[in-house]
Each structure stands twice: as structure tokens, then as C-alpha cells.
Amino acid sequence: MTADPQFFRHGPGPFARLFVFALLACILIAEDLRFKQFPELRQAVGIVVFPLQKIAYIPTNIYDQIEKLIASFYLVEENQWLKQQYQEDREKLLKLQSLEAENVQLRKLLGAMQGIETDTHTQAVMAEILYTPRDPFNHKITLNKGSQHDIKLGQAVIDDQGIVGQITRIYPWSSEVTLLIDKNHSVPVQVVRNGLRSVISGTGKQDALLLRYLSVNTDIIPGDLLVTSGIGGIYPPGIPVATVDKIERDPVDDFAHIIGTPIAGVDRNRQVLILSLTPPPADELAETVKIESQSK
Amino acid sequence: MQRQSKLNRKVNNDNHSDAEGYFREEIYLPASTGYILLSLIIALTLNLLPLQQEFLIYRPDFVAITLIYWCVNESHKMGMSIAFLMGLMMDAGNTSIFGQHALAYCIAVYLALILGRRLRIFSLMQQAPQVGLILFVMQAIIVLVAIAGGSNFPGWQYFSATLSGILLWAPIAVLISIPLKQKPDPDAL
Numbered sequence: 001m002t003a004d005p006q007f008f009r010h011g012p013g014p015f016a017r018l019f020v021f022a023l024l025a026c027i028l029i030a031e032d033l034r035f036k037q038f039p040e041l042r043q044a045v046g047i048v049v050f051p052l053q054k055i056a057y058i059p060t061n062i063y064d065q066i067e068k069l070i071a072s073f074y075l076v077e078e079n080q081w082l083k084q085q086y087q088e089d090r091e092k093l094l095k096l097q098s099l100e101a102e103n104v105q106l107r108k109l110l111g112a113m114q115g116i117e118t119d120t121h122t123q124a125v126m127a128e129i130l131y132t133p134r135d136p137f138n139h140k141i142t143l144n145k146g147s148q149h150d151i152k153l154g155q156a157v158i159d160d161q162g163i164v165g166q167i168t169r170i171y172p173w174s175s176e177v178t179l180l181i182d183k184n185h186s187v188p189v190q191v192v193r194n195g196l197r198s199v200i201s202g203t204g205k206q207d208a209l210l211l212r213y214l215s216v217n218t219d220i221i222p223g224d225l226l227v228t229s230g231i232g233g234i235y236p237p238g239i240p241v242a243t244v245d246k247i248e249r250d251p252v253d254d255f256a257h258i259i260g261t262p263i264a265g266v267d268r269n270r271q272v273l274i275l276s277l278t279p280p281p282a283d284e285l286a287e288t289v290k291i292e293s294q295s296k
Numbered sequence: 297m298q299r300q301s302k303l304n305r306k307v308n309n310d311n312h313s314d315a316e317g318y319f320r321e322e323i324y325l326p327a328s329t330g331y332i333l334l335s336l337i338i339a340l341t342l343n344l345l346p347l348q349q350e351f352l353i354y355r356p357d358f359v360a361i362t363l364i365y366w367c368v369n370e371s372h373k374m375g376m377s378i379a380f381l382m383g384l385m386m387d388a389g390n391t392s393i394f395g396q397h398a399l400a401y402c403i404a405v406y407l408a409l410i411l412g413r414r415l416r417i418f419s420l421m422q423q424a425p426q427v428g429l430i431l432f433v434m435q436a437i438i439v440l441v442a443i444a445g446g447s448n449f450p451g452w453q454y455f456s457a458t459l460s461g462i463l464l465w466a467p468i469a470v471l472i473s474i475p476l477k478q479k480p481d482p483d484a485l
Contacts, residue, residue: 014376014410018376018402022399025380028394033444033445049340052337053389059345060346131389133352135392137447138390138391204448
């Protein structure tokens, strides 16, 4: 006999083993929640899991193919609709260009510096949602683009209507997006109607964002559109984030309790765009500094 | 060599005599390690299936159910280290706190190993509620870790995955055991 029969072999008892593994798991949890020193460990496991995620995505792929096949019967109609849409968008774009030029002109006349120097030149990469987590307290999604596709940490993720979230973790072929509604996620925003700036944060609940630290007498009404202000340099300015839903002004509190609803389909999309802000060229930066020093 | 082909005692529902019932009892081959791993990988893939938000909450944890199945039926081959590794893989795929599922699976496996010998004497239908208890404890641990990480309590609806797990216990157990069924040999006697 080469090995003892299993019957007689005594390793450590189940409770001792549980104790060891539970301790190990608790160390990992604490590491992930507090210290975040070893992202490589998670990345290594992520690489192992990635093929399985790809396999799990195959049924969705097949469904997409069938949908495409059905859609191909309506190509003519779709083409017509898209052409019309293009014309309409084109008109808006032309207006925007003339408005931008006019804006620059007016600013020059006023001698005013633009408050925040942000470059609106963005590059967009299309990505598909690979996985949405099963836990209702986990407001993150996995996309099928990663560091191999030049995706970087902190890039903004949008859909056709507004901001979805921000890339917070990167694997070689996939990446994790923290959604707007996550408790630990905030976006600098601006009210379109009067330019009021604030920061909006997630609440951990679906379809609810919290506008913090605005005083009770702030000029804000339900239905106000909130767009990104561009402060912080992560989100490009002017992208819709939320509409103000409910305002509770209780004089007892210092701040008004303002709840907004996200505009983007935070949990409905299949495809999203990953935006990368190209940093403004160095000479342009130097110029702004020069003007600033002159005006002082 | 271990020749412990396990007799899976199932309560025969049809009213035959005891001797006949004994011969009708199905004999299962011992599962190979490869087959156990394959079943776990398939379960993990099922867990990672992208679904609509509305159905996600009702999806049972296939990995946990498979782990519990092997703890009950092949307890000497099922270790906590496998559960721990599966948990880590689940955490990386599920974008959750690293170690959350690992802890929950380890505790589920511990409970299953302790209750395993007891569970084996029941039929699959009778096992289901007891497995449900294990699944409930496991989900409770996941929620506790999430709350420790600063999340809100997700509501009791979250535990509907335990209910779906109870309902799917018997079908999954039958499905896993199909390849292990011994072929009837006409020349046996």
C-alpha cells in the first residue's frame, strides 16, 4: 500500500481548518477595505476568472447575433432614421460651433478668464458590459476592455444620455466601473439653470443621488438639470448627470436635503462609452499661466 | 486504492418490499477529482452569467450549492482550500470585496461537512430545507461583510436567492450525479 487508507488519516479538525481559512479571509477583507496594498493578487485571480467570464458571455453573444439578423430586415428604415438623426445632430453641432466661437469672443471682450481650464477634446472607446454583480449592495459593473486596450484608471464612463460611472479597477482584458449610485462615488456637478456648483454623491440605492452641502436657501428647484462641471479633471464638463427630484428644506438642518435621479441608464445598458480626456498641450498651459500673471 | 463506492440511500417512494427496494437502490461511482473540479468550474461560469437586473436577485449561488453537494457526498475529497479558492475567484469576477465570498464559502463548507453525515440519510427533498439553512447563513455572512464595508442593508428580498437555492437543490444534485451512475451490468450475477 502506498498511502494510508483515508479512513485513518487525521488532519486538523474541520473547526481548526475553518479558523485558519476564516482568519485568512478576514485578513484579505481588511486588506481590500482599508489598506489596498496588493492589487496584484486580485488581478492575478481576475486573469484566471476572465476566460470563464468570456464563456459566460457566449449566450449573450448568440442572442446579439440573432437580434442583428432580425434587425437586418429593417436596414432601410433604420438607415433613413439615422440619416434624419444625423441631419438634426449636424444642425445642432453647427450651432454649437458658432456658439463656442461667440463665447470665446465675448470672453475676450470681457477680459475674463475661464474659471476652469478644461479641455473638451475626448476620445471615446466603446465597451460592452461583461458582467453585473449579483449583490444589490455592489454597485459595480465589469466591462470587456482593459489595460490592453489603453484603458486607464479614473476614466469616465458614459452612455448615450449621461454619466454612468468611473473606472476604478483594471485587469488586462477587463475593467471595473464604479457606478454613480455607489456610496463612495461623487461627481462634481453644476446646475444648468444658474451655474451653481456642487458635488453629487451616490446613496447606495438604485435611482437616488444625494446633493450634499447646499444650504437651505439655495436656488434650486425640482426638475433642475445637473451636468458635470469639469472640476477635478476626471469628467469632461457639460455631460448630464442627474435631474433634481426632491428637495426637503428643514430649517433645523444646516443643509437642504436634495435627492436627484441619475439620467443615464445606470443599470439598463449593454454598451457604454469610455471617455479619455486628452490633457491640454503644454504650451497652452504655459499661455494661461502667463495671462494669469499679467492680470495680477 | 479506496474502494468506497458510496451507497446513496434514497427513500424509495414506490411500495415495494424491502429486498426489492434494496436492489433498486442506485449505486454511484466515486467521483474523480477532475469531475469535481469540472462541476465547480461550470457552476462558477453559471454564476458569472450576465443577466438582467430583475432576475439577478433570484439567481441561486451555483458554486455554493455545488460545494455543499460535494461536501455531503464526497466529504473526504472536498476541502476548505477549494472553497476558499472558489470564493476568491467569485470575488474577482463579482467585483465584490476580496475575501467576502471566500469567507462565506468556507463557513458554508464547514457547516456542510459537519451536517454532511446527517444529511446523507435523508432523501433529496428532505435535504433541501437543511441545505437552505446553510445557504442562508452563507448569504448572511456576505451581507455582514458588505455592511462592514460600508454598504446599506440590501433588504430581505436579497435572501430570495436562498429560496431558489432550496428549490434547485434536488435538480442540481440529480444533474451532478447522472455521470456517476453505474451502468446496469446484465452479466453481473
